[in-house]
Amino acid sequence: MTTIKIYDTTLRDGSQAEDITFTVEDKIRIAHKLDENGFHYIEGGWPGSNPKDVDFFDKVKHSTFKQAKIVAFGSTRSPRKKADQDPNLNHLLRAGTEVVTIFGKSWDMHVKQALETDLDENLRMVAESIRFLKQRTSEVLFDAEHFFDGYKKNPEYAFKVIKEAERAGADWIVLCDTNGGSMPWEVHSIFETVAGEIKTKLGVHTHNDSELGVANALAAVKAGALQVQGTVNGYGERCGNCNLVSVVPNLKLKMGLDCLSDEHMKKLKALSSFVDELANRSHWNHQPFVGKSAFAHKGGVHVSAIRKNRETYEHIDPEKVGNQTRILVSDLSGKSNIVFKAQEFGLDIDSKDPKVQELLEQLKRAERLGFQYEGAEGSFELMMREGLGQREEHFEFVGFRVIVEKRREDEAPIAEATVKVKVNGVQEVTAAEGDGPVNALDKALRKALTRFYPELEEMSLYDYKVRILDERKGTSAKIRVLLESGDHNSKWGTVGVSEDIIEASWQALIDAILYKLGIASRHEKVTPGTPAP
């Protein structure tokens, strides 16, 4: 059975979206996540275009991937340059990937107006660039930019370009609907014609400008495409690229084609949320397949039918993509989830235990307040242990005060925090300055507690995220803070929610410390040491 290869360009085309910027660190984490999800190709960036991408390829060289191939992206050589002297092509080689993708023009208008060169020179640019790279890397893909538009205007020339690419030895030829303006039947018939004449493996790269990105990719596969390029959640310039999170289940569950394994499919929802988190984008509730609402039933007719047979109003089994049915009037799946989680945390609890119901209520209350435990399982475990009467009190909170003062326009503000805590009846008051109020609070709190719990020295903060929950409320909106902390052998996420960012951060900080003292250091004996004089 032929496998359709999934080629992800979230890190390159996806990051060209207006509101998306990834740090190099983000890009590396996403690349590994895509690899764990069974994606075949991961386009990491365009080393010729910006230093951040060069940095990415340098760093990524040292990490190993299960199966995904990392790809460096760039363009054909410039007009009237020798390939071996073209800086762009040399950047590609320096990236040191085993796979390289270059794009070239296949629309005559673009050759004349954008490149400002003649049609024959463009053919040489394509051929020479591919030959140059083919001699130096193991796999070369050629993206025929604007192929469908070009073919509609001047089929002979568009065809000549990919014929050149084939002759030059490209391993893949990818037909691109760069402007996202084509209709599915156009993509299908043009692709079919090309597939009849080209022996090289063909791929497709579509955009969503007509809200047809996914449809166009599927139409191409129907006509013989063996590779689909796109991005997670459809990120990308303008209206985005074709959304791989929708393409994959359509290929697999609707068209019966092999692409990702069943196990990988089950992780699609998690992948979608993970990438949204790093892009600091709020989750698209109505996203096909993986959205929170994708299998949520509200209409009375639907709800009663769905109870009798889920197939009545669900086009697939949600579990297959890691999602679940939600009946908005009364969520039945809740209780079993609580028990499932408890077991995960090694807590012994019975589903008939009334505490389970209480925990469920508490969880729902918290979620209504804006808490979200995806990525904050540390706080979730603490909440559970508390609900089961298993949470130890390591210190008693008394109070805090934070002052931020700015005295002159050209002067940086001073942030100072005072914290009062009690450990075994000993009250501790400490103050600290910091880069901003939250950092000052963090420092003061650790200062106060480290005397009693030296193991806090081992703990450090890895990640601090802030999400405004109801943005339209302006500066009085609710704020959710996610912290990622860890020590030598584990990592944990904690969450806080409040209209006051300092209070929200405080909650997440306290949880992070309690997790360290109560759970992470569970195996070591945790009792307050004698305070150093």
Place this chain on the structure above:
Amino acid sequence: MTTIKIYDTTLRDGSQAEDITFTVEDKIRIAHKLDENGFHYIEGGWPGSNPKDVDFFDKVKHSTFKQAKIVAFGSTRSPRKKADQDPNLNHLLRAGTEVVTIFGKSWDMHVKQALETDLDENLRMVAESIRFLKQRTSEVLFDAEHFFDGYKKNPEYAFKVIKEAERAGADWIVLCDTNGGSMPWEVHSIFETVAGEIKTKLGVHTHNDSELGVANALAAVKAGALQVQGTVNGYGERCGNCNLVSVVPNLKLKMGLDCLSDEHMKKLKALSSFVDELANRSHWNHQPFVGKSAFAHKGGVHVSAIRKNRETYEHIDPEKVGNQTRILVSDLSGKSNIVFKAQEFGLDIDSKDPKVQELLEQLKRAERLGFQYEGAEGSFELMMREGLGQREEHFEFVGFRVIVEKRREDEAPIAEATVKVKVNGVQEVTAAEGDGPVNALDKALRKALTRFYPELEEMSLYDYKVRILDERKGTSAKIRVLLESGDHNSKWGTVGVSEDIIEASWQALIDAILYKLGIASRHEKVTPGTPAP
């Protein structure tokens, strides 16, 4: 030339979306807006299902519509009831619309499991309900629910159902992909078969569960559908309905079919935002055709090409749907972007002017510090005017102090801000409490300035975003704040960056106010008024 009828169900199917609720007032305003936009049918609700919809039809009776027909929606009579005694059908008549749509089952599994009746009774339900309504209203539409799924499982029966509807005299038969699970080629071939055997006018109703809602609607039109049902912005249960805001331009500009007039097309973007506003949903920036980013260009290659010929990277002329090309200011930008932007702001500047180079340097410095002007064009314009010596000083900053104090664990913290500013040598000290430090600062600052600049009363904050730039630095990371503010006739974004979230928010707040005073109110005379005693 045949006209494809546009049937909107935003007010009924659209409002079944998990996060959308319209008041009766909202529904009436939207109905009139759809009418002004040339839509042919407006489905107002399901009077049988809830009192709010009954209310809507009572109110809407008294208002007149240019051309749109208001439609009441409901189901066929219940099993083993007489049509004239069926409450649901009578509700439909009481709505008093000239057009009525009823849905019936065409999937045998649904008849048996959801309706729990036999196949012949379902045929009678369809026929008798249509006859009953046809005698009492001028136009009756029959929605064949789950038609495509039904046809795939049991074509004979699915076909029997619509044949009954035709015999009973339905004016339209609408084939529905209720679960949104069909592929475009399936929709096309099934629709084609039906169109060959049914004389009644055919419509299509699709959902977006496979991210193919728009593609499926277009496939049906290719196969003979004369009516497309959908919603504005694709609202709807689960993953939503087919998005009419994308269907219309595809029909008109890509398929060359008549549906809405050119004038109505130009109002699509405004319609999309209007409905988002009433639904209290923030605008989908990447929405095809009408999104803020739909014709926004960031990639350097794209920007230079778009300048030479917009067709290079735009699939349609954005003006046709009321949208426009935007060139994004970002680290990719060069001198020409600066000049382009200056012209946009109505600033007269020559590309040879050394100030342009200085501005470019300043922009790059700012971006290295973490400033980002996409979405913060207000701050960018202020920076430009300052660079060109055109920025007016409306007040002098002296200082601020923010205190956040929490005294007990179970007690909400108190946030208080003090602000000192000078306006025409008059020093003003004000303090305010708020929901968190930033809100307190915001309030105190406005309090201080509104006495002198009453027009600040017109300004409000729409959006507040916080992005941690180097998350891995934990609580000492750099923070970028984006604010969106506006008044009765415009909106502007401003930005601030600092390790201190309060300082970052302060910068963005100051810019927002300066923009209001110096630019938004440009045409009104802006001089400090005499402070009220």
